Amino acid sequence: MDYASFNVQVKQFERLMLLSKEGCDGMELKHITIDEQTFEFNVGETILEVATKNKIYIPTLCNLTDLEPYGGCRLCIVRVLDSRKPFQTACSTPCESNMKIITKDKELQEMRREVLQLILSEHPNGCLVCAHNVLCEDLKADDKMKSGRVFGCFSCHNKDICELRNVVEYLEIDEVAYDFEYKNLPLEREDPFFDRDYNLCILCGRCVRTCEERGISAINFMHRGHEIKISTGGDVPHIDSNCIFCGSCVDVCPTGALSSKATKWVKKGNNQTKSVCSFCSVQCGFLYYTIDEELMESIPSTQDRVNKGKACVLGRFCTPAFVNHSTRLKYPMKRVQNTLIPTKWNDIYKAINQKLSQYKPEEIGFVISPDLSNESAFLFQKFAEKVIKTPNVALSTNFIPLLGQHDKSFDAIPDSQWILLLNANIQLTHPVLLIRLKQAKDKGAKIVSVNIGDVSLPDESRNLFDFELNLPIQDATSLLLTMLGAQNKLLLRDLGLKMDEHVLEKHKLTQFVDMRRYQNGTVLMGNFVKLPPSYLNNLQKLILTLASEGESKINCIGLWDRGNLNGVTKFITKPFSEIETKITSGEIKVLYTTERIENTPLDKLEYLIVQDMFPSELSEKADIVLPVASFTEQSGHIT
Ligand code: SF4
Ligand code: SF4
Ligand code: SF4
Ligand code: FES
Incomplete structure (x- = not known):
């Protein structure tokens, strides 16, 4: 130690x-x-x-x-x-x-200067102590100076946000009494998403501790004395380690040692939008920086109650590439003689209006994507109901989530005495929640992962589990019902759920007998292996009934794989199946969809309007194609 x-x-x-x-x-x-x-x-x-x-x-x-x-x-x-x-x-x-x-006081500042000079003796410090460094600020104008290796702040990508510089300025360091030694460590640029230059590292340990807090521990201090350095186990590239590229280490580094590969040389821009990532349903808060409508950087918000400055690889590193992608649909298009032609918005409105007025309300249908914001879903619902007056407004899925999630239920995870993950590949679908699982484990919680059928989970999350089981769907259900203390046989029968009371003995799971006594448990239920919607709906109904009757105080959270499934279903409650037959039979002749419908024959449709971020096979068949704003470009609510 x-x-x-x-x-x-x-x-x-x-x-x-x-x-x-x-x-x-x-x-x-x-x-x-x-x-x-x-x-x-x-x-x-x-x-x-x-x-x-x-x-x-x-x-x-x-x-x-x-x-x-x-x-x-x-x-x-x-x-x-x-x-x-x-x-x-x-x-x-x-x-x-x-x-x-x-x-x-004088003595304290002197002690701090002494410590800081020791740190600076191994960190490029020429610019830091230069009395004329403000002149370089003027020279640099708007563009960032680049260099392969950083030998001073002048050409460092981190210059504008560097905490080390701020402390040097505060302590008014204008010389370093010790000989400077450049560590001459190789630049580590072989991994995706972020680069590492440990010549700029001051060994503060923030990256190691934040990675450990996430439950990953991909990096640590290696070697001793003068050789000490941060690295993965075996000093392998991060891609070959258990790193999940969440970017937390990059975001906490006080120097330029760790930097985002794609964005380190771009200016962030002053235009900052606070919004919520909708790649998954955790709903992490982000700050999105844009210049001329182009997204330059997405930084997880430290003020957000859900993710508290953390994110996953998708939200942290992939968002700019996704929303700025060159194939993105940017303008509306209308089919003219078998070709989609870019058209002005006013002309598109006229064309749609003209077409819709030729049909009866019940011949028009709307399919709503679970990725829309609450406000967009509300407007679609009102437009269909009040303006078009059609009853045909449905979700694009048959699964209706009853079991919600909110920051309070997430906050209860760390205090749980047991956690059951049922059919949830949290590492893949909601990795930011691993932190809360790790916090619970550190407090002594037992964590059980139950997968349906023969699937296995990534190693990074497995080291958090005390038990990992692969069960057939019937036994997994019985285990869940046992843990929830479900005893009402009539209710179970009505919901079509069967409980095998001997499931614990059958799978030698007697350790669960003790665990279920504790009421402050958490069930994280996912849809990793796609289960029949009716089964999931019945399980959710049972959980809600148990909770409302006070029989179970277990914290039950649905981890659904679409960004705003919970929010959109507050406004649109019909499952897709309710209008699917009308589409295939030709009863619905005009369809406006904000989701890619893949397995339903659409050949009976007479008019198709597709609204999407990117072109698709479906948009190629559409009569009208409309672009859509991404979650980084709108301030609607995701709940
Ligand atoms: S990390 Fe900070 S102090 Fe070091 S060179 Fe870059 S800007 Fe300067
Ligand atoms: S990106 Fe995340 S998982 Fe990888 S080393 Fe950094 S903190 Fe750890
Ligand atoms: S956070 Fe940055 S400066 Fe601190 S130990 Fe890690 S790499 Fe080095
Ligand atoms: S020792 Fe307190 S901030 Fe580093």
């Missing part, structure tokens, strides 16, 4: 001792004096937390909100008056009643 880790463990122990000594539930307010101002604090809060809350700046480089303090860089050192230990790190020292803290 290195000194920093040892120091942190001592501090955490002190924190626990303090909590028990104060006999406090963690919420009692005490007082501390920082720079001669008195502040209240909750027991367990650190000096840094209270100072930051009260807008007092203390320099930091290794600390990160939401992660356990590390105490590695020692820049946050403060003076504790009347103490046997007068110098302590603010990030890892818990407040005590009547403590008196000084955050800035």
Whole structure:
């Protein structure tokens, strides 16, 4: 164990001792004096937390909100008056009643400068200490200077957001007393999505800790002393490790050591839109940066309650490539003599209006995609009902989610005593939730993954599971019903669900007998192996009935694979099957669809309107093709 880790463990122990000594539930307010101002604090809060809350700046480089303090860089050192230990790190020292803290004086600043110079002796520092570096700012104008290797801030992609630079500026470092040694480590650019230049690494450990918090632990400190470096196990490229390319390490790095491959040299732009990713149903909050309507960067929002600054590879790295793709439909088109011709919006409206007015309302149908925002779904529903006056508005799927998900149910995951993942490949479909599973496991939860049939899950999530089972659908159902404590045989029969009361014994699962006693469990139910909609609907009904009758307080979350399935079904409740027969029989003659319909014959249709982001086989057959805004370009709600 290195000194920093040892120091942190001592501090955490002190924190626990303090909590028990104060006999406090963690919420009692005490007082501390920082720079001669008195502040209240909750027991367990650190000096840094209270100072930051009260807008007092203390320099930091290794600390990160939401992660356990590390105490590695020692820049946050403060003076504790009347103490046997007068110098302590603010990030890892818990407040005590009547403590008196000084955050800035000559001696403290000198100590910080000393520490920072040691850090800078292994980090390119020519630009950092240059008295004329502002002149280079003027020279650089708008474009970023590029260089293969970074030898100074002047040509560093990270310059505008560099935390190291900010601290150097704050401490007014204008020389480094130690010889500079360039580590001359190879640039690591062989992986997709992000590059690594460990010559810029200051060994703050943020990347290692955030990766561990995600439950992945793909990287760690390797070697010792002068050779110490961050790397994957065996120093293999990330693509050959268990890295899931979530980008969390890139987002927390305080220097330019880790950088997004596609966007590091592009300016982010000042136009920032806050929106929700709809690649999956977790609904992570993002900040989308655009220049002239082109998406330059997507950064997970640290303020968002659901993802708290985390994301998966799709949301973090693939969104710009997806929405800026060259094949994207950008203008409306109308079929003229068998060819789709770009047409002005006004002319398109006229053409649609003219056509729809030739048909009876019941001859017109709408198919709604579960990726639309709530507002779009609402408008479609109202347009069909009030303007066209047709009853034919349906979802593009037959599966209607009853079991919702919201940030409160996600927040309850870490406090669960057991977690059952049923037919859920969380690693693939909702990887951002792995953090909450990891938090639960760290608190002692037992995690069970049950897959239907013969499927196996990726290794990265498997190391979180205490049990992993492959069961036939009937036994998986019985296990779920057992864990939920479902006993109402009539209800089960009405819903067409059968329960094998001996399922635990049958599969030697006696350990579950104890687990089901705990009411604060979580069931994460997915649709990884596609199950019949009627089966899923009945299971959901049962879960909701048990919850409403107070029989089960289990936290049940549906992990559905479409972005806003839950939200859209608040407005559109008909399953696709309700209008599918009308389409195939020719009863519906005009169809407006926002989803690619693949397995339904459409040859009886007389007029087809397709609205999509990209061309498809279906749009090639359409009479009218309309573009659609992506989730990064609209501020509607996804719930
Ligand atoms: S990481 Fe920061 S301090 Fe280092 S060269 Fe880049 S901008 Fe300068
Ligand atoms: S991208 Fe994610 S999984 Fe990969 S090393 Fe970074 S934090 Fe870990
Ligand atoms: S790569 Fe970045 S986050 Fe990781 S230890 Fe180095 S400086 Fe810190
Ligand atoms: S030691 Fe406190 S921020 Fe690094």
